[in-house]
Amino acid sequence: MNTALKNDSEIYEILELETNRQKNKLELIASENFVSPAVLEAAGSVLTNKYAEGYPGRRYYGGCEYVDMAENLARERLKKLFNAEYVNVQPHSGSQANMAVFMTLLKPDDKFMGLSLAHGGHLTHGSPVNFSGKLYQATGYELNKDTRVLDYNIIQDMAKKEKPKMIIAGASAYSREWDYKNLRLIADSIGAFLMCDMAHPAGLIAKGLLNNPLPYCDVVTSTTHKTLRGPRGGIILIGKDSENPFGIRTPKGDRLRMMSELFDSTVMPGIQGGPLMHIIMAKAVAFGEALTVEFEKYAKQIIRNAKTLSDKLIEFGFDIISGGTDNHLMLIDLTNKNITGKQAENSLGAAGITVNKNMVPFDKRSPFVTSGIRVGTPAVTTRGMKEEEMIKIAEIINDAVNNFEDEKKLEQLKNDVKELCSGFPLFSEKN
Ligand SMILES: Cc1ncc(COP(=O)(O)O)c(C=O)c1O
Numbered sequence: 315m316n317t318a319l320k321n322d323s324e325i326y327e328i329l330e331l332e333t334n335r336q337k338n339k340l341e342l343i344a345s346e347n348f349v350s351p352a353v354l355e356a357a358g359s360v361l362t363n364k365y366a367e368g369y370p371g372r373r374y375y376g377g378c379e380y381v382d383m384a385e386n387l388a389r390e391r392l393k394k395l396f397n398a399e400y401v402n403v404q405p406h407s408g409s410q411a412n413m414a415v416f417m418t419l420l421k422p423d424d425k426f427m428g429l430s431l432a433h434g435g436h437l438t439h440g441s442p443v444n445f446s447g448k449l450y451q452a453t454g455y456e457l458n459k460d461t462r463v464l465d466y467n468i469i470q471d472m473a474k475k476e477k478p479k480m481i482i483a484g485a486s487a488y489s490r491e492w493d494y495k496n497l498r499l500i501a502d503s504i505g506a507f508l509m510c511d512m513a514h515p516a517g518l519i520a521k522g523l524l525n526n527p528l529p530y531c532d533v534v535t536s537t538t539h540k541t542l543r544g545p546r547g548g549i550i551l552i553g554k555d556s557e558n559p560f561g562i563r564t565p566k567g568d569r570l571r572m573m574s575e576l577f578d579s580t581v582m583p584g585i586q587g588g589p590l591m592h593i594i595m596a597k598a599v600a601f602g603e604a605l606t607v608e609f610e611k612y613a614k615q616i617i618r619n620a621k622t623l624s625d626k627l628i629e630f631g632f633d634i635i636s637g638g639t640d641n642h643l644m645l646i647d648l649t650n651k652n653i654t655g656k657q658a659e660n661s662l663g664a665a666g667i668t669v670n671k672n673m674v675p676f677d678k679r680s681p682f683v684t685s686g687i688r689v690g691t692p693a694v695t696t697r698g699m700k701e702e703e704m705i706k707i708a709e710i711i712n713d714a715v716n717n718f719e720d721e722k723k724l725e726q727l728k729n730d731v732k733e734l735c736s737g738f739p740l741f742s743e744k745n
Contacts, residue, residue: 337740338732340667340707344643344690345486345514347543348697348740349596350603356596357545365588369404369578384595391601395520396528398551400574403597404581404589405548408513408537412438413445414550414580415533419480419507422449427473427506428482429464430454433675434645436486436511453478457675463636464488466496473500483527484511487672487688489620489639494530510534515641517541517692520604521613524641528553533577541616541642541692543609544600545593550577612695616642619691622701626708635674635686643690647674653718655684661718662687665710666731697738706734 319326336348349357361381367374370382370389388403405411420426426446428439433456437444440452453476458465473481481501483492494510501508510527516536518524527534534551538544552573582589603609617640624634624644635645648658655671662669673679674686689711694703710727717723 333741338666338735340710340731340735341693342667342669342689342691342707344688344692345537345540346690347540347692349539349543349545349600351741352603353543353545353596353599354741356599357592359592359595361592361595362590364591366591367582367588369582381591381594384591384598385589388594388598388601391598391605392549392551395601395604396526396534396551397554398528398534399554399570400550400552400577402550402577402581403547403594404586405535405550406586406590406593407546408436408511408535408548409438409444410581410585411535411537411548411550412436412511413585414577415509415535416446416450416480417584418576418580419509419532420450423451424480425451425453425476425478426480426482427453427455427469427476427478429485429488430456432673432677433457434485434488435482436484436513439482439484439511459676461636462675463490464492466493466500469497470500470503473504473506477504478506480507480509482509482511483531484513486514487643487645489624489634489641489644490636491525491640492527494525494527498530507532511536513537514540514643517543517604517609518613518617518641521610523613523617533573538597538600541613542600542604543612543692543696544604545596547590547593547597549597550581552577615700616691616695618701619695619699619704620644622704623689623691623708626705627711630708630712632712642692643688645672645674645686645688647686648715649674649685651715653715654679655686656682657718658687658715661724662711662714664721664724665714665727666735667707667710667714694738697735697740699738703734703738 364381365375366378366381370385389401392401429435431441438446440454441447455469455472483497498508508531510531512519512527512534513536515524518541519526536549538547620639620642624639628634633647633650659671669687669689671684672686672688673681673684677685679685714727
């Protein structure tokens with residue numbers, strides 16, 4: 315570990331504690347991952363010292379010749395990864411990437427429509443406590459009550475009734491595929507913009523394992539730190555005109571230039587100042603890794619692991635929303651297990667498994683208690699775990715949930731988890 319920090323013993327201790335937590339516990343939070351040593355090195359590099367307001371070749375500061383090279387590489391690699399025509403790698407977070415889209419495509423008080431938070435959407439898709447719900451008129455579409463999957467008839471009917479100026483695809487807690495083509499048709503039927511927030515499945519989309527929203531959406535946003543396995547941050551992308559089968563809504567030929575200028579200027583100076591050049595370099599490293607064949611194997615394993623975990627949990631009588639998963643996560647409704655999401659999060663935590671409590675569709679409990687948990691496989695897959703380990707994890711989850719008030723049992727499971735983790739070392743060269 316970095317020894318320079320040893321001079322600040324209070325901080326060094328925190329770093330050691332967190333490092334050990336990550337090493338010895340099973341990370342099943344669907345939005346988390348472990349970056350490679352190369353990404354970590356770039357994120358902790360001297361590029362943190364550099365101010366570089368503006369964009370490569372047009373900065374407000376001198377001395378930007380090398381950070382320009384880093385940002386250009388990040389942009390080129392990202393374009394290649396998703397076959398994009400335009401990208402912006404500067405948003406500090408996924409929320410800021412989304413804010414940039416709102417501020418570019420909508421005026422305050424305009425109406426938009428996203429998947430309701432209680433059904434798997436994200437805060438920035440219209441929650442009343444977020445800018446998206448405070449500055450704009452948010453309406454949320456919901457899942458089908460019987461199947462608990464997206465129902466495009468519901469979305470179409472709601473779009474016709476509400477006439478939003480923008481429709482958002484994408485979610486934080488939805489385990490099934492998205493039909494972007496259908497959403498494009500719905501958006502076109504009311505003249506709305508279509509954006510996709512692919513923050514969660516981006517790494518799987520990059521390798522062609524899930525539908526790619528770029529050909530169908532006016533704009534796509536993502537975080538870089540979930541399945542993409544990069545540093546914390548956001549990105550904005552636009553697909554190629556030639557691939558958009560449904561026509562172009564802004565002036566032909568000038569579309570890209572106009573959209574790029576609009577998005578670039580909303581990000582900086584609109585909502586951000588200086589870009590985090592160390593993070594942009596780390597994004598470039600992560601995109602480079604995501605372009606490799608190894609990453610494809612990794613992404614495929616994430617999905618295989620999620621399916622195995624979900625199948626085994628179903629065997630144990632867990633109610634997986636929609637009956638399974640197409641991606642890296644699953645949402646578990648614990649109502650039939652007589653335990654709340656909050657209790658499960660605590661008991662699994664005591665057993666060394668980190669998850670987050672999560673509302674389930676049509677949940678009657680508050681977001682602070684919830685009836686479910688969200689579970690994902692990107693982080694454990696990065697450790698090298700495969701189907702065999704997923705079966706063990708399902709057994710431990712089952713044991714912890716069935717004995718959620720038995721401290722002795724949870725302590726025993728914590729040791730099992732520690733032993734399982736010790737076979738899959740983290741932060742080693744293999745990452
Ligand atoms: C779908 C989606 N969009 C956006 C975000 C926000 O990302 P950030 O936490 O970087 O602001 C998240 C984070 O979990 C997310 O799940």
